Amino acid sequence: MPQPTERADRILDAAGELMIRLGYRKVTVEDVARQAGIGKGTVYLHWRTKEQLFESLILRSAREMITELAEKLRRDPAEIQPHRFLRSAFRATQRNPLLRALVTSDVELLGSLTESPVRAREQDIANRYYALITKHGLVRDDVPHLAYAINASTLGFYTMSSLKPGVPELDDESAADVLAHTVRHAFEPDDDPDPTLLVSAANEIADLFDDLDTSYREWIYGAPGNERG
Amino acid sequence: MPQPTERADRILDAAGELMIRLGYRKVTVEDVARQAGIGKGTVYLHWRTKEQLFESLILRSAREMITELAEKLRRDPAEIQPHRFLRSAFRATQRNPLLRALVTSDVELLGSLTESPVRAREQDIANRYYALITKHGLVRDDVPHLAYAINASTLGFYTMSSLKPGVPELDDESAADVLAHTVRHAFEPDDDPDPTLLVSAANEIADLFDDLDTSYREWIYGAPGNERG
DNA sequence: CGGATGACCAGATTTCAAATCCGGTCATCG
DNA sequence: CGATGACCGGATTTGAAATCTGGTCATCCG
Numbered sequence: 001m002p003q004p005t006e007r008a009d010r011i012l013d014a015a016g017e018l019m020i021r022l023g024y025r026k027v028t029v030e031d032v033a034r035q036a037g038i039g040k041g042t043v044y045l046h047w048r049t050k051e052q053l054f055e056s057l058i059l060r061s062a063r064e065m066i067t068e069l070a071e072k073l074r075r076d077p078a079e080i081q082p083h084r085f086l087r088s089a090f091r092a093t094q095r096n097p098l099l100r101a102l103v104t105s106d107v108e109l110l111g112s113l114t115e116s117p118v119r120a121r122e123q124d125i126a127n128r129y130y131a132l133i134t135k136h137g138l139v140r141d142d143v144p145h146l147a148y149a150i151n152a153s154t155l156g157f158y159t160m161s162s163l164k165p166g167v168p169e170l171d172d173e174s175a176a177d178v179l180a181h182t183v184r185h186a187f188e189p190d191d192d193p194d195p196t197l198l199v200s201a202a203n204e205i206a207d208l209f210d211d212l213d214t215s216y217r218e219w220i221y222g223a224p225g226n227e228r229g
Numbered sequence: 230m231p232q233p234t235e236r237a238d239r240i241l242d243a244a245g246e247l248m249i250r251l252g253y254r255k256v257t258v259e260d261v262a263r264q265a266g267i268g269k270g271t272v273y274l275h276w277r278t279k280e281q282l283f284e285s286l287i288l289r290s291a292r293e294m295i296t297e298l299a300e301k302l303r304r305d306p307a308e309i310q311p312h313r314f315l316r317s318a319f320r321a322t323q324r325n326p327l328l329r330a331l332v333t334s335d336v337e338l339l340g341s342l343t344e345s346p347v348r349a350r351e352q353d354i355a356n357r358y359y360a361l362i363t364k365h366g367l368v369r370d371d372v373p374h375l376a377y378a379i380n381a382s383t384l385g386f387y388t389m390s391s392l393k394p395g396v397p398e399l400d401d402e403s404a405a406d407v408l409a410h411t412v413r414h415a416f417e418p419d420d421d422p423d424p425t426l427l428v429s430a431a432n433e434i435a436d437l438f439d440d441l442d443t444s445y446r447e448w449i450y451g452a453p454g455n456e457r458g
Numbered sequence: 459c460g461g462a463t464g465a466c467c468a469g470a471t472t473t474c475a476a477a478t479c480c481g482g483t484c485a486t487c488g
Numbered sequence: 489c490g491a492t493g494a495c496c497g498g499a500t501t502t503g504a505a506a507t508c509t510g511g512t513c514a515t516c517c518g
Binding site: 104105120143145148152154156157159163167170174178179181185 | 334348349352372373376378381382383384388389392399403406408410411414
């Protein structure tokens with residue numbers, strides 16, 4: 001059982017570069033191995049199938065994003081406010097082609113990975129976040145179907161460029177501002193939240209993220225012998 | 230030059246039924262003719278190409294929707310308020326498979342029609358509506374990039390079911406309510422608008438819709454001899 | 459006559475079998 | 489004992505022949 005996550009990372013780097021260029025379908029395991037400077041068989045010492053290799057790749061991106069958000073949260077607890085948090089999540093997603101492909105269900109890039117369990121996990125995190133901000137009173141209490149509401153009103157920002165060629169494009173920064181405005185007014189109470197309350201809420205979700213970070217790490221680098229959750 | 234829009238409508242009915250069942254690509258002009266009880270050549274007395282026939286079909290649906298919205302607007306000018314108007318537009322779109330396919334860029338159903346000029350027209354109407362509600366003070370004045378904002382935060386409601394299998398589905402009625410809530414709080418002023426102001430705004434856009442109605446009618450039923458805009 | 463029709467044409471699409479490719483294994487090598 | 493790539497069978501691609509279909513127009517009614 002090879003522990004060296006360093007080699008696993010090299011393989012994932014190779015897979016990532018090829019995937020962004022060619023898409024899941026057209027990348028062969030042999031391509032990945034060659035690009036990583038190892039033999040094909042070696043890839044299978046880390047993952048049982050091509051599919052699991054690429055799921056790990058996406059999960060690594062998700063993990064990077066979660067880590068980044070957790071850090072931001074600890075540095076500035078006000079970041080827990082929906083309009084700030086969802087703005088950062090949007091920016092982080094837009095910056096990473098793999099995550100962008102994931103939320104837009106980009107078949108070109110993801111191929112059959114569209115239905116991968118990673119998506120369900122992301123949704124799971126989102127739901128925990130919603131529960132938490134609700135509990136801490138960071139969203140107004142007259143919003144019907146909060147999870148649906150936030151998901152729906154947010155989703156369009158991710159898919160605009162691919163679905164609405166008519167509307168003039170907006171740079172990510174501006175789009176993020178618009179998203180923040182929408183969330184701020186549509187879902188948050190009019191008054192600014194109590195700062196001390198922000199701290200506890202921020203810590204709570206940052207802790208959750210740290211847990212996820214660990215479990216993601218396990219999944220990504222876990223040797224093929226270990227079964228999957 | 231055949232004037233009988235009655236026959237044109239029968240052809241469009243046939244095309245519509247087949248398109249919803251099979252999608253643009255798999256419907257043949259001969260199928261349409263047979264279903265309409267006429268000869269294939271007769272179809273070409275009304276439209277120059279298969280593509281224009283199906284564009285007319287979609288345009289007819291768009292026209293029905295516009296007519297319905299204009300009526301509603303005249304009956305109750307308060308319908309001009311963004312949250313009311315966009316709610317109705319959403320409901321009307323969801324009810325019509327063709328329009329739904331149009332806003333979601335459903336390739337399965339639309340085939341190459343995805344890039345048809347109809348989409349640009351729809352966007353054009355939307356922009357005129359935005360300009361009008363802005364002029365009449367029906368949206369708050371601190372919203373950055375209003376057109377983009379409304380488009381983006383609205384779009385997700387249309388694409389939720391196809392892009393987010395994770396989130397529990399919501400019936401159209403409830404989803405429309407959520408949409409209305411979002412628009413009301415994100416983009417409208419806190420205070421309710423002046424009723425007399427609503428009337429003039431409502432009339433103005435209803436007039437615009439009547440104009441569009443006429444020009445759509447021209448396009449849909451115009452004989453192939455007449456050139457296209 | 460003048461509107462309606464369907465046989466007809468060329469280009470596009472589908473079919474199907476042969477050729478190639480690729481995910482996954484495992485005997486062998488260092 | 490970890491790493492490798494030749495090898496296997498099922499999946500995918502290829503390409504040429506067969507079929508289909510958008511669009512035309514000579515002919516046929518009313």
